[in-house]
Amino acid sequence: xxxxxLLIKNAKELLTxxxxxxxxxxxMQELGIIEKGAVAVDSGKIIDxxxxxDLIELYDPDKTIDASxxxxxxxxVDPHTHPVFVNTRENELEQRLQGxxxxxxxxxxGGIRSSINDVRKATKEELFELSQKRISKMLAQGTTTIEAxxxxxxxxxxxxxxxxxxxxxxxxxxxxxxxxxxxxxEYPEEYKDNHExxxxxxxxxxxxxxxxxxxxDYCDIFCEEHVFDIEESRLILRHAKKLGFKIRMHADELEPxxxxxxxxxxxxxxxxxxxxxxxxxxxxxxxxxxxxxxxPGTTFSLGLEKYAPARKMxxxxxxxxxxxxxNPGSCNCDSMQTVISLACLQMNMLPAEAIVASTLNAAYSxxxxxxxxxxxxxxxxxxxxxxxxxxxxxxxxxxxxxxxxGIKKGKFLD
Numbered sequence: 033x034x035x036x037x038l039l040i041k042n043a044k045e046l047l048t049x050x051x052x053x054x055x056x057x058x059x060m061q062e063l064g065i066i067e068k069g070a071v072a073v074d075s076g077k078i079i080d081x082x083x084x085x086d087l088i089e090l091y092d093p094d095k096t097i098d099a100s101x102x103x104x105x106x107x108x109v110d111p112h113t114h115p116v117f118v119n120t121r122e123n124e125l126e127q128r129l130q131g132x133x134x135x136x137x138x139x140x141x142g143g144i145r146s147s148i149n150d151v152r153k154a155t156k157e158e159l160f161e162l163s164q165k166r167i168s169k170m171l172a173q174g175t176t177t178i179e180a181x182x183x184x185x186x187x188x189x190x191x192x193x194x195x196x197x198x199x200x201x202x203x204x205x206x207x208x209x210x211x212x213x214x215x216x217x218e219y220p221e222e223y224k225d226n227h228e229x230x231x232x233x234x235x236x237x238x239x240x241x242x243x244x245x246x247x248x249d250y251c252d253i254f255c256e257e258h259v260f261d262i263e264e265s266r267l268i269l270r271h272a273k274k275l276g277f278k279i280r281m282h283a284d285e286l287e288p289x290x291x292x293x294x295x296x297x298x299x300x301x302x303x304x305x306x307x308x309x310x311x312x313x314x315x316x317x318x319x320x321x322x323x324x325x326x327x328p329g330t331t332f333s334l335g336l337e338k339y340a341p342a343r344k345m346x347x348x349x350x351x352x353x354x355x356x357x358x359n360p361g362s363c364n365c366d367s368m369q370t371v372i373s374l375a376c377l378q379m380n381m382l383p384a385e386a387i388v389a390s391t392l393n394a395a396y397s398x399x400x401x402x403x404x405x406x407x408x409x410x411x412x413x414x415x416x417x418x419x420x421x422x423x424x425x426x427x428x429x430x431x432x433x434x435x436x437x438g439i440k441k442g443k444f445l446d
Contacts, residue, residue: 033091034079034091034092035074035091035092035094036073036074036092036094037073037074037075037093037094037442038072038074038093038094038095038096038439038442039072039073039087039088039091039093039096040096040099040415040417041084041088041098041099042068042070042084042099042100043066043071043084043099043100043102043103043104043417044067044099044100044101044103044422045065045066045067045103045104045423046065046066046067046070046071046103046104046105046407047063047103047104047105047106047423048063048064048065048066048069048408049063049105049106049388049391049392049405049406049407050064050392050408051392051406053396054393054396054397055392055393056346056350056351057346057347059388060346060351060352060382060384060385060388060389060393061384063388063423065423066082066083068085069083069084070086070088071087071104071415072091073415073439074442075442076412076413076441076442076443077411077412077413077441077442078407078408078410078411078412078413079409081407081408081409097417097437099417101421102417102419103420103421103423103425103426104407104415104416105387105415105423106391106392106404106405106406106407106414106415106416107174107175107176107391107414107416107439108173108174108176108391108394108416109176109177109390109394109395109398109400109405110170110175110177110179110355110358110368110394111179111302111355111394111397112179112181112302112304112327113178113179113355113357113358113359114180114181114183114357114358114360115163115167115178115180116163116180116184116197116198116201117147117150117162117163117184117360118150118151118153118154118158118159118162119147121146121147121360121361122364124137124143124361127142134286134334134362135258135286138218139258143218143362144184144217144218145220145224146361147360147361148184148185148190148220148221151184151185151190151194152187152190156193156200159193159194160197160200160201160204163197163201164201164204166358166366167201167205167207167209168205169366170358170366171206171207172438172445172446173366173369173433173435174368174416174418174433174434174435175207175366175368176207176208177208177394177398177400177404177414178207178208178209178210179209179210179211179212179280179355179398180198180201180209180211181212182194182195182211182212182213182248183214183215183252183254184217184360185215186215186218186219186230187220188233188237188238188241191215191238191242192241192242192245192247195211195245195248198211198247198248199211199247206441206443206445207440208403208404208412210249210400211247211248211249211250212248212250212251212252213238213247213248213251213252214254215234215239215242216251216253216254216260216265216268217253217254217259218254218259219259234268235267235268235271239268239272239277240275243276243277248277251268251272251277251279251280252279252280252282253268253282255281255284255289255294256285256289256291257286257287257289258286261289262289262290262291262294265281265291265294266298269281269294269298269300270298278300278399279298279300280300280301280302280303281294281295281300281304282304283295283303283304283305283313284303284307284308284309284310284313285305285330286307286308287308288308288309288310288313289308290313292310292313292314292316292317292322293310293312293313293316295313295317296313296316296317296319296322297316299320299321299322300322301322301323302324302353303317303323303325304324304326304327304355304357305326305330305340305357306325306340306341306345307336307338307340308338309324309340309341311344314344314345314348314350315348317350318348323352323393323397324351324352324353325354325355325394325397326342326345326352326353326375326379326389327340327354327371328340328354328371329370329371330357332378333362333363333364333365334362334363339378339379341379342379342380342381343379346381346385351393351396352385352389352393353389353390353393353397354368354371354394355371355394356368356371367433369426369433370430371390372386372390372426372427373426373427373429375427377427383423383424383427384423387423387426391405391406392405412440413441414440415438416435416437416438416439417435417436417437417438419434419436420434
């Protein structure tokens with residue numbers, strides 16, 4: 033018998049979600065369920081997966097967990113978050129309840145701009161401490177990998193500071209933290225009437241310095257008519273590609289201005305939000321292998337009626353992914369379990385589709401599918417033991433976490 037660190041056995045349902053490619057169409061309903069399943073873990077990696085009766089004959093574990101009556105699944109992968117900030121903006125919720133739109137709040141000094149001064153003033157140590165607390169809460173709720181964006185500094189010094197904090201979070205916390213540069217999140221106050229000057233700074237100073245310091249693999253942009261329009265977005269992202277960045281986009285969140293089409297044109301890895309994406313944009317994304325990341329928590333938090341057309345995208349053959357969009361303003365949601373519920377209840381995704389979108393497809397959208405997103409031999413042992421009778425219970429249950437035990441790279445999370 034082979035000695036291993038951990039054996040999880042007797043899972044009522046073990047969701048492997050294994051696939052050699054992002055799941056699309058009917059594949060998104062396939063969870064690779066093993067009844068009475070087991071997982072062997074050693075040195076932080078998954079060693080073997082199968083039926084309990086088989087694995088207990090093969091492995092001698094230092095520790096055994098009996099998951100009888102429970103669901104074992106991969107850790108959640110959250111591919112769109114903004115966790116590095118100082119103050120929350122709960123006052124904006126009250127403004128929205130009184131009838132102001134997100135765009136109106138932004139144009140009167142609220143929104144993203146209101147987070148900038150605090151981030152600029154904060155030290156790296158202060159930002160790290162605040163962000164670490166937020167990430168700890170996400171870990172406790174089953175999220176084991178996130179993508180984290182800058183974008184609340186909007187100056188060379190502050191954006192570098194944010195990205196250095198993101199790098200430190202990846203190195204010093206259990207969470208996998210994938211870094212994205214989002215200097216094109218908004219026009220800062222000092223350049224709100226001089227867009228050309230800020231774009232010049234982005235292109236000639238920020239992007240080259242971030243590339244030189246290897247602080248981000250991706251470049252993102254908030255592509256909307258009232259922020260960075262299509263031509264401005266095309267210009268900035270083309271420069272980013274020349275410097276070796278891969279592209280992500282906030283696209284067509286509020287208006288159908290062609291963000292999905294631009295994402296396809298530029299070969300973006302992902303296009304996110306997409307509430308107002310056109311049929312043409314959806315077709316072009318499919319043609320050019322752009323992964324749509326949908327953020328129903330944001331639509332819900334903004335009190336909007338129209339959600340991203342998840343069913344249309346799935347039927348078009350797109351590998352839909354889900355994310356929280358955790359941020360201080362438009363969506364202060366740190367729970368992928370909540371997002372899964374909203375995806376089912378508001379976008380008509382089936383429970384299995386939403387789970388695939390929050391694990392495997394999300395991992396593909398971050399290009400780390402060789403490491404996380406499914407339960408397969410050789411991958412990191414990011415596992416959740418869920419106190420629920422079936423996978424269908426996950427979106428059905430509201431208000432508290434179903435995580436009984438979380439495991440990150442083979443180690444139990446407190």
